[in-house]
Amino acid sequence: MDHFLYRDGELHAEGVSLSCIAQQVGTPVYVYSAATLTRHFGLFRQALDWTDHLVCFAVKSNSNLAVLKLLGDLGAGMDVVSGGEYLRAKAAGVPGNRIVFSGVGKTVPEMRLAIEGGIRQFNIESEPEMRALSALCVSMGVTVPVAIRVNPDVDAKTHEKIATGKSENKFGIPISRAIAVYAEAARLPGLQVVGIDVHIGSQLTDLEPFRAAYAKVAQLTRALRAEGHAITRLDLGGGLGIPYQRDNSAPPLPLDYGQVIRETVGDLGCEIEIEPGRNIVGNAGVLLTEVIYVKAGEDRDFLIVDAAMNDLLRPAMYGAHHDIVPVIQPAVGAAVRPYDVVGPVCESGDTFRKGAELPEMAAGGLVAFRSAGAYGAVMASEYNSRPLVPEVLVQGDHFAVIRARPTYEDMLGRDSIPAWL
Numbered sequence: 001m002d003h004f005l006y007r008d009g010e011l012h013a014e015g016v017s018l019s020c021i022a023q024q025v026g027t028p029v030y031v032y033s034a035a036t037l038t039r040h041f042g043l044f045r046q047a048l049d050w051t052d053h054l055v056c057f058a059v060k061s062n063s064n065l066a067v068l069k070l071l072g073d074l075g076a077g078m079d080v081v082s083g084g085e086y087l088r089a090k091a092a093g094v095p096g097n098r099i100v101f102s103g104v105g106k107t108v109p110e111m112r113l114a115i116e117g118g119i120r121q122f123n124i125e126s127e128p129e130m131r132a133l134s135a136l137c138v139s140m141g142v143t144v145p146v147a148i149r150v151n152p153d154v155d156a157k158t159h160e161k162i163a164t165g166k167s168e169n170k171f172g173i174p175i176s177r178a179i180a181v182y183a184e185a186a187r188l189p190g191l192q193v194v195g196i197d198v199h200i201g202s203q204l205t206d207l208e209p210f211r212a213a214y215a216k217v218a219q220l221t222r223a224l225r226a227e228g229h230a231i232t233r234l235d236l237g238g239g240l241g242i243p244y245q246r247d248n249s250a251p252p253l254p255l256d257y258g259q260v261i262r263e264t265v266g267d268l269g270c271e272i273e274i275e276p277g278r279n280i281v282g283n284a285g286v287l288l289t290e291v292i293y294v295k296a297g298e299d300r301d302f303l304i305v306d307a308a309m310n311d312l313l314r315p316a317m318y319g320a321h322h323d324i325v326p327v328i329q330p331a332v333g334a335a336v337r338p339y340d341v342v343g344p345v346c347e348s349g350d351t352f353r354k355g356a357e358l359p360e361m362a363a364g365g366l367v368a369f370r371s372a373g374a375y376g377a378v379m380a381s382e383y384n385s386r387p388l389v390p391e392v393l394v395q396g397d398h399f400a401v402i403r404a405r406p407t408y409e410d411m412l413g414r415d416s417i418p419a420w421l
């Protein structure tokens, strides 16, 4: 459930009408609902309330400081994958002991920055990374908690670009090599091995791949304990999918997911960490856009909107579906007609949907792309020199701009022309 509903004939984010935001902030603009974020975070906490746990929000899905602050204040930990994300989590007020550092290519400066600022745990993804971290810790005279990410070779049954748990993927250490890698980790100075980490992919709509991966983690926990390692934490990653289409069957809920965790690793006495991103913020955001032109093609009509693939990349990159809805509520039984909804960028890939069924639209009309809160603004660029899309957070009947739209001067001012040109 989210808080984007029609009220008095207009789509609202909680108590604020989207046309009011369009009028005051302009379009395109991302709009997030604080109540939805709070609700979704609470569902994960509830799903794990049977055990000691930390829900670490995957910062990559939405890294706006206001979103991080809202979740951090609710008690969320953060899963970060770069120095920049680490600093964002800290800037949002999240203490280092609630920040987990994941990612296959952490650099030494990034690791140093996190050690200096305080860190809950590094999720190590390779032997060279583990040795580099150990050497860094020795040079700094510290010991840091680590988990090792294992690759369980499980098919997550999701889009190939976001599946991470098969042996051909770059992530983690092959589970078959885990015993040897943990033995080396235990010998290396500066590292305190505390747990196991796994993440098999994103937008999973079936719980069975989670069950298969977590069963392997349980087995490995027992094997490592038999070797004398104190495994006290399991980081089970993120990945639970969301409904992108209102009319198809709903993916499993956080509570069902929590049950799978309980059934597979619940008897090990470990503290559980999870790293959901999309499920917390995906349906807590929409991308609001205005129709620039309605253009008649040979055999179809194009709705040319002022949002483009640079603002919301998912349809162009993954063929992703986002429901497109008019801001003005259509009358019951109103006729709909097909439009190809496209942006102004000079690529045919800048198509949000072919044949979207919408009521008759005209220039100046507003539509919203739903389920755009995760991997929306964070993946935006200035391609075609379109200023970065702004973001707004709604709470109840008020809203705030949480990232302003850059001016053309801001955008141009970042470049410099060398004196010798």
Ligand code: LLP
Residues within 6 Å of the ligand: 058, 060, 061, 079, 102, 103, 162, 199, 201, 202, 203, 237, 238, 239, 240, 275, 276, 277, 278, 279, 314, 318, 374, 375
């Ligand atoms: N933990 C790790 C180590 C991850 O790599 C990811 C996502 C997550 C947690 C969060 O997964 P989530 O709960 O959000 O599914 N840009 C793509 C998604 C990329 C996901 C990358 N890793 C998209 O728009 O679908």
